[in-house]
Amino acid sequence: MKARRVLAAALLAVIPSSFGFAAEAWGELARPGAIVLLRHATAPGTGDPPGFRLEDCSTQRNLDESGRAEARKLGEQFRSRKIQVGAVLTSQWCRTRETARLAFGAQQPRDEPAFNSQFGRPQGERDAQTAQALQVLKRWKGPGTLVVVTHGANIQAMTQMPAASGEGVVLRPDGQGELKVLGTIAP
DSSP: OOHHHHHHHHHHHHHHHHHHHHHHHHHHHHHHTTTEEOOOOSSOOOOOOOTOOBBBGGGGGOHHHHHHHHHHHHHHHHHHOOEEEEEEOOSSSSSHHHHHHHHOOOSSEOGGGGSSSOOOOOHHHHHHHHHHHHHHHHTOOOEEEEEEEEEEOOOOOOOOOOOOTEEEEEEOOOESSSSEEEEEEEO
């Protein structure tokens, strides 16, 4: 019984700070010049099937209905918080494009190959792609918030933070040419 009370107290101590972290991150997105790296919404599985082709969505791992609902909810959260989206960049994978379209509208997303999936690629290629993606982010000046819909491995490589499906990591340039992680958001 004592162990349960200690565990419950520990969980209660952590929960408010987690909510504060998310609230602060949403607040930062409302300020011009913010960046959010979103992992695509739920697409069951890992990686892509053997022989997948970038130009053929039927050969890729795609969003399921819960993923589509997550993407719509994410867009609703941006709109309800009146976050001005300045640009939406996506990888060229169908699941990132669909997440972006459902959340932000068909006219918003633009492909940026620097955010293509790194899953299964050799380390040297991943490092070069991460450096290229970071340069894209560091050039962002606004107006509004830059939304990047990409993949979990890419977010981890750029921020050292994991992101579950539909989650985002909020960043801001720090004035010294680096990107500061400000928090995380979820649908």
